[in-house]
Amino acid sequence: MSTAVVTGAGGALGRAIARRLAADGHAVVAADIDTDAVEATRTAVTKAGGQALAWTLDLRDPDAIGDLFEMVGSAHHGTAILVNNAAVYPSRPFLDIPLAEYDTVYQVNQRGYWLCAQAAARQMAAAGGGSIVNIASIVVHGGWADLASYVSTKGAAVAMTRALARELGPLGIRVNAVSPGAFPTAAETIHSDPDGYTKFVLDHQALKRRGTPEELAAVVSFLTGPDSAFVTGQTIEVNGGWVMA
Ligand SMILES: NC(=O)c1ccc[n+]([C@@H]2O[C@H](COP(=O)([O-])OP(=O)(O)OC[C@H]3O[C@@H](n4cnc5c(N)ncnc54)[C@H](O)[C@@H]3O)[C@@H](O)[C@H]2O)c1
Numbered sequence: 080m081s082t083a084v085v086t087g088a089g090g091a092l093g094r095a096i097a098r099r100l101a102a103d104g105h106a107v108v109a110a111d112i113d114t115d116a117v118e119a120t121r122t123a124v125t126k127a128g129g130q131a132l133a134w135t136l137d138l139r140d141p142d143a144i145g146d147l148f149e150m151v152g153s154a155h156h157g158t159a160i161l162v163n164n165a166a167v168y169p170s171r172p173f174l175d176i177p178l179a180e181y182d183t184v185y186q187v188n189q190r191g192y193w194l195c196a197q198a199a200a201r202q203m204a205a206a207g208g209g210s211i212v213n214i215a216s217i218v219v220h221g222g223w224a225d226l227a228s229y230v231s232t233k234g235a236a237v238a239m240t241r242a243l244a245r246e247l248g249p250l251g252i253r254v255n256a257v258s259p260g261a262f263p264t265a266a267e268t269i270h271s272d273p274d275g276y277t278k279f280v281l282d283h284q285a286l287k288r289r290g291t292p293e294e295l296a297a298v299v300s301f302l303t304g305p306d307s308a309f310v311t312g313q314t315i316e317v318n319g320g321w322v323m324a
Contacts, residue, residue, distance in 0.1 A: 080130065082155040083303065084108045084147070086138060086195060087165025089116025091264035092214070094123060095292030096162055099300045101129025105160060108151055110134040112165075138165055138191030139183065148198035157202035160303045163192040163236070164214040166229070170269045173227040181228045188232035192239065196254070200247055208251030210303045213240050215258040215314060220322045226269075233258075237314050244312030253311040255302045260318025263289050285320025 083100040087093040088109030094116075101107045101124045109124070109131050111117035117133040124131035134150070136143040151158050166188045169180055196211055203209025216233040223230055237256055244254040261267070261280045270276040281287050298317050301307050316324050 080104065080106045081159035082106045082108060082151055082157065083160035083162065084110060084151060084158050084195070084199065085162045085164060086110050086191070087214075088120045088133075089113040090164070090266075092259065092262060092292050092295055093162075093164045094120045095296040096164060096299050097131060098124055098127060098129070099293070099296035100160065100162070100303065101131055102127065103300055103304060105303075106130040106132070106155060108132050108134055108147070108155065110136050110147055110165075112137050138195070139186040141190075141194055144191070144194045144198060148195075148202065152202055157206050158199040159203070159206070159209050161195055161199035161209070161211045162214065162299055162303070163195055163211070165191060166214070166232075168226060168229040168266060168269060170225045172225055176228060184228035184232055188229065189235045189239075192236055196239070196243060200243070200250075200252055203252045204247070204250045209253075211243065211247075211252065211254045212299050212302050213237075213254070213256045215240075215256045217258055217260045217316070217318050217322055219258065220324060240314060241312050248311055253302075253307070255307070255311060256314040257295065257298050257302065258314050258316050258318070259295050260284065260290060260316070260321045262292060262295060264292065280321075283321045284318065288319070290317065290319055 083105040088097045089111035109120045114135045121131045121133035213236045215236045240256040
């Protein structure tokens, strides 16, 4: 059984991705800083008949990332699939963002993706291939006020996807990104007017309903499965037709 590592697996989208990859037949290592949330993901996966391990780590800590992949290498024969999904998204005007907050956002959303990809790719290279999916965001297209650090890291996720796809392709490793639009998850708590925000979302989407985490996870499933064997370096937009790229 191949192993899929999903970071941020305690969150709504990460949990759906973990559930879907387990249903696809992978042993899932569900990693998150939130022990209770990731344990709930493990329970959800196993209740549905899948295999999962809950792993608590802080992606700001490079040693903790090393420990995660060392465990996967020794106990799970290496990483076949990595989904870089964890993110933080503090909201604040650009002119007021303290350096420490910027550093935190970068440590989780960019350096964390980078270090996980590097550790996973080393195992994938030794195994002759693998698949990495980086979760980006619709905000890379038009920006978003009061989220400059977050938006910057999501742009970096798209650029990193292309760089790694180019370099790791000869090793049989595919690297793609999935760019969610607006999904109704905890991330929406940054918007002060939930009803107004929902109307705003539906006004912009071509499809006049909210997307579900399962619909996002289905695209991750495609990108980590055999049907996308010739797809690499791409960013797939999953946004109900809000931005068409
Ligand atoms: N929900 C949306 O509408 C939306 C839109 C665009 C992009 N995204 C992206 O989708 C991904 C998942 O988003 P979500 O809506 O499920 O958010 P979420 O906040 O529910 O999940 C993010 C998870 O990352 C974890 N995390 C945060 N800091 C961490 C750290 N230092 N170490 C380890 N784990 C940490 C959190 O505990 C949380 O479980 C993110 O990359 C986000 O940027 C979401």
